[in-house]
Amino acid sequence: MAKVTFNEDLCKGCELCTTVCPKNIVIMDKHRINSKGYHPATVEEMDKCIGCAFCARICPDVVIEVEK
Amino acid sequence: MAKVFEKPKALTDKPFHYCPGCTHGIVHCLVAEAIDELGIREKTVGVAPVGCAVFAYDYFNCDMHEAAHGRAPAVATGIKRVLPDNVVFTYQGDGDLASIGAAEIVHAANRGERLTTIFINNAIYGMTGGQMAPTSLVGQVTTTSPYGRSADTEGHPIRVSEMLATLEGVAYIERVSVHDIKNINRAKKAIKKAFEIQLEGKGFALVEVLSTCPTNWGMTPIEALRWLETNMIPYYPLGVKKEVE
């Protein structure tokens, strides 16, 4: 099992992370807005995460931390 | 569970001011990881340019200089000559390095200064609002090439890596990109190698990183990565341009 955590208030909603997840589980949370006014990136189906850290790798604001 | 990815120590806690999806942030992270992995943070001195990365002295968690526009290689030369045992790097954009600072980068490279330069090529001036850069592609529309850059009036984009690779003082030059995971990993290796070259005292090292500028290209961050891939890479071929043994 692996886990990703998002430092949500740093996310600028650029969506790059959503394009590289091999499991397509990184999505933009359309229900919420962070303190900057963006929809933050999130993972709802954490059980599918394989901890590859691709999302963290491409994040321009170092928002994502990955554990495995 | 163990941490597989976290913010590198060589980055401060200051959030980046860069636009959403700007690849500066990715490259900052790669440089910081290289510094951490080589264990050199406490003896590294960085030189920030004038341009979008002008605030890099707030982001890299080591001693930093803020240089005048284009003069980072000269400032870095001054630092390195005084502190030969420190690791000195410059982080520069295409306007800073290839336009106003062209003489400085050519001569620092030619002198074989033991420096590492991270050169961000996003084919535009970002901080000042989207002007044409020496690396803007022919036909590229910017605020100062509103009808598209034309070769006969503005000349052709400069391939800096190939140009500098002809200089004897250069030990290592590679052009990389950050438009997808494979290339980001490739860029990380190149950046780390460029620091290692300095540690081994082999001469001048530079990594040119093809990058995006979603805001001034007028695209979404995701479209910008695709634009880079289809338009910049054919003109700026990736790969090692020089490497001394």
Added chain:
Amino acid sequence: MAKVLMKGNEAIAEAAIQAGCRYFFGYPITPQNEIPAYMAKMLPKVGGCFLQAESEISAINMVYGAAGAGARVMTSSSSPGISLKQEGISYIVGAELPCLIVNIVRGGPGLGGIQPAQSDYFQAVKGGGHGDYHMVVLAPSSIQEMVDLVTDGFDIADKYRNPVMILGDGMLGQMMEPVEFREKKTILPEKPWATTGNKEGKPRNIINSLFIDPQGLEDHVLKLYKKYDEMKENEVRVECYNCEDAEIIIAAYGTMARIAKNVIQMAEEQGIKIGLIRPITLWPFPVDTFKKWADSHHVKAFLSLEMSMGQMVEDIRLSVDGAKPVHFYGRTGGMVPTPKAILEEIKKIREGI
């Protein structure tokens, strides 16, 4: 220490080395070429570093880097080259870095000439770079004084973390006079602010002149100006010669002060009492000295004597503030005023009083 016959430019370089300067970044330009040449030969012998940069712009930015890394560092050039360095000097002031900048002035504007001149006065003292700033500007009038002011210049720069400029001219740079090197500096001041790497938890040092928040910038500039007030308080240097019951006082610095002393002698023989005020610091300007003599009843007028179209004359008028008339006589483009011509000028002024 025995006296040595030395050319001005080389004396400057030797004085800098003796003052502990180990880094020099320069570029060729007449009439200061002997300084980099001397440094190229001598610095390596003391473990120092000489580097000829690709331009004066690069050279001043190398000085910025070396100074920020904590070194005692110097550059030299001549008028056109000093113009190229102005942006760098403004950054060095903004980042509060100490260094010594030597200008061996030549005729201008443009490519001008290579003969001695003083037409860079405004650029030096009013600030040739952008923004509100000052530098201590030292004007030697002999080779010995060049040596002494280079030594003191480095200390003033370190004391205030601000660049110091030596304003010479082509004549002072090229002529030879016997000099004495008094004390060799080995212990230099500590620079905890320098970017030597932040080991053992030393706080991060940043050399920077960018203050994007306007209040932050104003606070910074006001801090710089507190230093300038201190400089005005502590660093003014001036020589008064033969002013006691002088009728007319010449104001002149550098080469022109030497010529003025000849004029004073000639005038004496003709029963005309002339004095000389010789500013040694062109900035901070010796305002009080001019005020004092302007209030003396026997002083009828001042004559600013310069190798330019008249630049220091403005600061004299500001200091004298209308108390007495301030005249100007000068030649430019490298023509050096002669004592005879100056005495003629003085006679005209006396008739006019």
